Amino acid sequence: MATRLSINEIRYIIDGVEQDFRTDGRAAEDYRHVELESRVLPNTNGSARCKLGKTEVLVGIKAEVVDVDVHAPHIGKLVITADCSAVASPKFVGKGSEALENDLTNILSFIYHSTETLPLKELCILPGKSCWQLNVDVLFVQCGGNLFDVASIALKAALHNTTLPKVRVSGEGIEMEMEVADDPYHVWKLDVSNWPICITLYQIGCSFAVDPSEEEVACSEGYVHVGVLPSGDVSSMEKSGAGNIDPTVLLEMVEVGVRVGEDIHNQLDKQLEAEKSLAKL
Amino acid sequence: KAVVSTQSTGVLVSVFGPHECANRTARNHERAIISCSYNFASFGAAVRKKKMTADKKTTEVGVMIQNTFEAAVMLEKFPKSQIDIYVQVLQGDGGERCVAINATTLALINAGIPLKDYVCACAATVFQDSVLLDINNLEESYRGPLFMLAVMPQTESIVQLQLDHRLHNDHLDKVVRETIQGCRDIKVLLDRQVKEWTVEAAAAYEIKPRV
Numbered sequence: 001m002a003t004r005l006s007i008n009e010i011r012y013i014i015d016g017v018e019q020d021f022r023t024d025g026r027a028a029e030d031y032r033h034v035e036l037e038s039r040v041l042p043n044t045n046g047s048a049r050c051k052l053g054k055t056e057v058l059v060g061i062k063a064e065v066v067d068v069d070v071h072a073p074h075i076g077k078l079v080i081t082a083d084c085s086a087v088a089s090p091k092f093v094g095k096g097s098e099a100l101e102n103d104l105t106n107i108l109s110f111i112y113h114s115t116e117t118l119p120l121k122e123l124c125i126l127p128g129k130s131c132w133q134l135n136v137d138v139l140f141v142q143c144g145g146n147l148f149d150v151a152s153i154a155l156k157a158a159l160h161n162t163t164l165p166k167v168r169v170s171g172e173g174i175e176m177e178m179e180v181a182d183d184p185y186h187v188w189k190l191d192v193s194n195w196p197i198c199i200t201l202y203q204i205g206c207s208f209a210v211d212p213s214e215e216e217v218a219c220s221e222g223y224v225h226v227g228v229l230p231s232g233d234v235s236s237m238e239k240s241g242a243g244n245i246d247p248t249v250l251l252e253m254v255e256v257g258v259r260v261g262e263d264i265h266n267q268l269d270k271q272l273e274a275e276k277s278l279a280k281l
Numbered sequence: 282k283a284v285v286s287t288q289s290t291g292v293l294v295s296v297f298g299p300h301e302c303a304n305r306t307a308r309n310h311e312r313a314i315i316s317c318s319y320n321f322a323s324f325g326a327a328v329r330k331k332k333m334t335a336d337k338k339t340t341e342v343g344v345m346i347q348n349t350f351e352a353a354v355m356l357e358k359f360p361k362s363q364i365d366i367y368v369q370v371l372q373g374d375g376g377e378r379c380v381a382i383n384a385t386t387l388a389l390i391n392a393g394i395p396l397k398d399y400v401c402a403c404a405a406t407v408f409q410d411s412v413l414l415d416i417n418n419l420e421e422s423y424r425g426p427l428f429m430l431a432v433m434p435q436t437e438s439i440v441q442l443q444l445d446h447r448l449h450n451d452h453l454d455k456v457v458r459e460t461i462q463g464c465r466d467i468k469v470l471l472d473r474q475v476k477e478w479t480v481e482a483a484a485a486y487e488i489k490p491r492v
Contacts (some may be wrong), residue, residue: 042289043372044324058371060324086318086367087295090303093318093367137323141293141369 005218013219014205022216028209029260034153036268038161038275045134046162050154053213054144059136059154061162065125065180066133076123077133080108082151084140107148107238108138108155111198111227114235119194125167125178132164145214148225152198153268159195160272163187196227196235197264199257203245208253210260224253228261230269289374289417294384296392298364308363312356317347317366319381325373342378343368349382349431349441355395364394375417376404382431382441383467390475398433399471400440403463405430407452412459426452430460434468437461 005013016022026032032053041047046061069077082104084097091097112118123132136158138151165181166188181187201208202220212220221243227236234254239245245253302308303316319342346366354364366388368381382402389396405414406425413420421427426448431441448456483490 041291041324041372043326043374047324058322060322062324081323083323085293085322085369086320087293087369090297090365090367093365135323139322139324139369139371 005215009215010219013216017204017209017216018207020207022209024213026211028207029256031149031211031260031264032213036153036157036271038157038272045164046158046160048154048157048161050150050157051142052146052150052153052211054142055140055146055150056142057147057150057154058139058141059151059158060139061158062135062137063132063162063164064135065130065167065178068124068127068129068131073128074124075120076131078112078118078120078136079133080112080136080138080155081105082108082138082140084143088140088143103240104138104140104147104151107225107240108151108198110238111148111152111196111225111236112155114227119191122190126169130178134159134162143214145217146200146211148198148200149211152196153264156192156195156197156268157272159190160192161275162190164190193269194229194231196229197261197268199226199228199261199264200224201226201253201257202241203243203249203253208249208256210256224250224257226254226257226261228258228265230262230265232258232262234258289372290376290380291371292377292380292384293369293371294381294388295367295369296364296385296388296394297367298392299359299362299394300365302361302363308361311360313354313359313362313364315347315351315354315356315364315366317343317350317368319343319346319368319370321370321373321377325370342381345378345441345443346381346385349400350385350389352440353386353396353398353400353433354389355397358395373418375419375421376415378402378429378443379404379415379431383471387471387474391478398435399468400431401434401464401467401471402429402431402441403460403467404428405456405460405463407448407456410452412452412456414459414463426456428456428460430457430464432461432464434465 013023017028020027035051037049039047040049041060044060045063048059050057082101084092084101086093125131164187166186168179200223201210202212202223204216204220222241222245225238226234229235299313307314319339321339366385370377379402382400386400403414404416405412405428406416408425424446427445429443432439479490
């Protein structure tokens, strides 16, 4: 997403970030206003819509029963696919969005692939044979900077309201059979208390910031994705983009990322709990 | 931009333009050209569909929407330019093409592109001698006649007509009449939305429009 900025605008933005006072008045660690709506797609097992500034994302989760992976026979699967809709920009028509989509898919899959941190054991039905596969489809309806963070927040919210049909396992040994419940109210929910979210910190000038707008992204050189767990632990980290990052700055970035991540987890959990009291299921 | 959803089918439409033609060979010296892209989200259908680019069916719907609006938009006002219409189906539960056309009408109006008239679309089927309007996925799967009509309500001229499966000649007149009535009803809803927008937009300038 190349936004055309003049040299003076770039200088203004970089100076702002370095002095902890950005063009819209935010500090380097401040996020924009987040709007979150759950269960927006009735065709899915779980869904959420998240709007952050000018970026809007729809996440739909559909579950299916599949054969277990030979290398990991006791856990379920999570497949994340990112899609940039043409509705967001004419550049995304046809194959135009492929590069960005691949980038998004890879980073999101990376944040959510750690089998030690994610409670994928819950998704196993018959160890060694069948498990649930959660197909997560992330659809970007509007792109305005900070795509990864919005996607991960929406993902966590969508997982929170994902309902999976109960499976009755009978028999023993090789003759184990499973029966998936037909009743739409015979469901169980995932435990999302240990799922990470992605905090991306962008290096702008000599300093860094979270949740940049599109113009700020255009002025940035390199960014770091940090997968933060609610406990404050870091589950994954990746540096992307063109530009080199100083090691001491990197440590600071991670520290800020963890702080911001914990805060977002707290706020998000509070809102999701409040939502639970509204819904009957 | 416009998001239109019926109870279970949701479509998001974005309109860009009129702007300079991206493809110089395609540009027309007398009128604007319309480029349309129709996409179905992976989580849209009841059974998850993996993303397919340029599926034959989706291209066909894209061309259908393009043709529909070439008849309705005042293209002569914008020679040598291009208007882009991008349709994203968020949830599909039957009648996606109709919801797409209704949403596109609203999006074009929102974009300020002059139209000759609203384009309202409605789908219908015939079941045991009675006409059912606005059918959902389950009703579509019954494989009865699937009749889709896009109409410009003021002149009642038909912009688009599609019929799948078999329809008995005796039912044709009834189906056309009832579907046109359905389209007229949709026009009332679209009109209401446009008036709401106008009042909102005018409020920003402290004008009270007469609606």
